[in-house]
Amino acid sequence: MDSSAPILQATNLQKRYGATTALDEVSFSLCPGEVCGLLGENGAGKSTLVKILSGIVIPDAGEIILDRQTYRPRDILDAKAAGLSTAFQELSLIPTLSVAVNLFLPKPKVNALRLVSMRSLEEEASAILNQYGITGVSPSALIGDLPLAARQRIEIVRAMLRKPRVLLLDEPTAALSEREWLFGLIDVLIARGTSILYVTHRLDEVRRLCKRCVILRNGKKVLDASTVGMTDEDVFSKMAGRSVVESYPVRESSVNDSAPPVLDVRHLSAARVNEISFAVRRGEVLGVAALEGQGQSALFKALVGLAPLKQGHLAVDGKRVVIRSPRAARAAGLVLVPEERKSEGIFNDLSTAANISIPIINRAASFDFIRGKRERRLVERGAALVDLHSRYLPPNIDALSGGNQQKAILARSLLTEPKCLLLFDPTRGVDVGTKHNIYRVIRSFVREGGAALFYSTELDELVHLCDRCIVIYRGTIVAEVSEKELSPQVLLSLAAGHVSDASQSLIPGNSTNGTSI
């Protein structure tokens, strides 16, 4: 690490959105050739910081100095011109355009006529793909046709193209099955003097790459120190503000084997899903582990009828059911808590109470007219189930934090009295306190005879919450892990698949407990 003057110095960055403070006087610095980790729970302010540095958001207050000059980018191009590039977590790639065009957007090279020549663009792209070690991708392929892992690589390469002084990598390995490729590139960049801000939730990566890390919590910086000698416990407690030991509810198995499985799936095939069979028993939380884009989203959609089934059958409580729409799914007792809360979960123009009551609103009505008191009672019952304070019920659901919104969605699902809850990453973007709440709700739901299919990107959740876990890779189940064998390392290695590229999927030398969170 170069100990000369910092290349990036941010002082007292402040950003508020209405009543919420996203960043509260955050300052930090980056030295040339240094990789600094940026950690924090969802909602801690990491993404706001990234947006500010990338030029997408203008801070309310604070100053940034990049390469000894005041840095106030008004958009991404300004940032790039100043020497700062970002590889976004929400990929900035256009699916209907080719790899070559995407690599050079927004200003692909033009000839004398101000026209872009696809051929020369693709030649250049090909050279770049080779240079960065991306094989198997043709520069004329459309981004939309590529698997998520390939897209993530292209996003990363794009950010590196202009040889930035500072590179921001936002969750760069979310979809990558083989991370050595990235780590190799990072090593090369550091040697060249590039500074990297590495945003991640994965502690093993932080240990491997970063000598220093910054932890944010609730918009404030709570730690900015060397990673040497830091234990996982230290990190977790800084991030969550409490000890990790008390995180998870004690799990007593409530699995009931005598009854037929609540959900029995046989040979299910749909788009991106190939011959999946599993069963969720009464009283069980069955976990699903998978890297991004392996078909788990397609599976959940098919189970509730949001996507058509090519083949296969479902049985609920032993009885065959055909599910063609979410209405039918609900009638059969299957309810989905969806992936994208903002676009598929909440009705953002309605109040929280209206959001909770909507699927069962008919119960609160006589002759079609909604009875205020009845609705209120229903909603309050739902809110009590998830520990949602009644003061959150009248306002628009838009005003609530992600965690409270998720509680409302969960309340709504529970009120429909489902047999099996299908939960797709329910704790994404949710603060720690609410996460524990959600775990408790799920466990008590299954204890009373329900069942749950639980997909999460956080391996620790799967390990501690689930009775069993299936691992999905490339659209099929590659493993089923029983309670005894459940551990984050096992899940991660299975989820990354053994059959991809030649290199290993586990980081060598990682022997600490509690890898990803």
Next chain:
Amino acid sequence: MSQGTREKGRPIPSSAFAALLYVIMFVIYLLNSPSAITLAGITDLLNNTIVLALASAGLTLVILTAELDLSSVGVIAVTNVIVATVSTKFPGGAFISLVLVCLVGLLVGLINGWLVTFLGLQSLACTLGTMIVCQGIALLILEAPGGEVAAFIMNRLTDTLFGFMPVAGLILLLVITGWLLFRRTRLGIAIYAVGTDAVAARLTGLNVKRTKWIVFSLAGMAYGLAGYMLGAQTGTGDPRISNSFLLYVFAAVAIGGTSLGGGRGGVIGSVVGAGILTVMQKLLFAVGVAEFYTNIFNGVIMVVAILFGNLSAILSLRQRVITPRYRDRQFVPH
């Protein structure tokens, strides 16, 4: 997606289906009116097509960015009456009115663009408003159909150049060539990016607002030119707006394969679509279909056009011809 990278090649453009349909329609028309294949016949057909073609070309640009624009008929009404009132009043009136028409169209487009991008208004409702305002202005300029378009415009623009090239055809060729070039400029690529995924486009560094604003402005100019050509065709100015024509403009865009959701399609398809609708109309007229049936026809054709557009889009995505433009030697199929 779980199958790794597979070279898919380029899809058949959906305008190809439109072109096919056009050929079929033209042949049917030809069977009915053999004179259609003569120079006079072709010139006549092109003259009938040009107004719709220009308007739908402009609309295509806006729709590609995933916005809507209902103001086309309004701008056409205003510019049409301007040509009918100004072109005979001054020497060189033809040219002056051309300039005026472009300016007016540009102005309306700039206003639309500003309202949608900077004030953030929804494009459907907003351009509906500007359309009504434009009609009002047209009525103020000319209360009832009338006025007179300069003979120069009427005669020369509906005629042929050098004895074989219909002027309308030349204009269409210019539009198509212009589009083929425009598609390869940075702005052209930006339009597709913005229409497909505005959020990702912004993260890429593209200026979404500016792109949309430019597109509305260009569309406005196209509508202005359409109004000018309408003056050339009819010889008079008409301030009334035809709902049917608005339907036709959208139908032409839809038949041509441009998706109303943005990000897919192109001007060529819309021009062909305009051709299809014109031939269809002429066919119905030649066959002797009663006047009032045209309204029913217009309504039905619009719905059919959308369905056809959807169908051709589905077909074009399913059948991709493997013609890789560049072979990567290291390409290893998984």
Next chain:
Amino acid sequence: MNDTGTRSLVSFATLKPETLTALLVLLAATLMMLVMKVLNPAFGSVQQIAAILTTSIFLVVASYGQGLVILLGGIDLSIGVVMSIAGMMIAGLTNGSNEALTWALPVTLASCVAIGLLNGLGVAFLKIPPFIMTLAVGTAFFGVALGVTAGSSQRTVAPALQVLMSARIGGIPIPTVLIGCFLVAGSLLQSHTTEGRKLYAIGSSMAAARVVGLPIEALTIAAYGVSGLCAGISGLLLAGYSSSATLDMGDPFLMPTIAAVVIGGACVTGGRGLYFGTFAGAIFLSALSTIITVLSLSQGWRNIIQGGIIIIALIVQSKQWYLLSIVNRRLPGKRSLYGVLPQNSES
């Protein structure tokens, strides 16, 4: 339990910005008339106000249907044609006498509902964009009407309808009483029934509505059907008022229905808005229309003002949400743009 818990959860309508907007619009209408009164003392007699309220009924009724459709995120451009068809049908079927009224009325209304249902089917099942479907259906049925009536216009309407529009109860013109009843009934239906609540949900987020399993197609078709019905009723009343019917009598009302909904504060993309707002917008526009007539402005100016009002209303609305509900900022488009989220953004 704390205090806010005791407040009615159902009336998410009452204390929201939408009610405030509606009141402001009514205030604006009143102010506008006062200004006119000042400029032109002959204006504003009790009779004139009564006349304004009477003629507002067409817009009040027709905008209700438009409002429901816009609530879903759609739009209905066939309302003008349906109004004309209703008028022509009732005139043609009753031909100046009350005899046929008992069956002519339901037949006419049923036809209007059928046109609306057709719109709904195209939007819900064929996935045709609403503005195109309704414009196409409107144009097509205009052609049908043209063909059936062979263009001939003037027909006389059953006297009963004419009486309805001109008589009084206790000194108050019947139409004025009717608009009051319609306001109450319409608001109840839109904001206090389960179907209405589901419409708000669908308009707010169709994707979420699908996940929850709401009957999206059925409600869409129903909404367009109701719009057809309202246009039909409005056409009947219009025919009664004018004592005759012509093929283009509904045309001047189409754009004002959209304007009324927008002025009333409803969001054009759906999910928000009260009927009270639309109602206020309708009253405002009727008053404006009368003023324009009194000022003898030409049709050109009428259009300019109408178009201008729609745009101004849209602008005010977009700023209003910004001002009144900073935390509840509504985001246009499919995905949220980085940096525009009002709350804790997620990483």
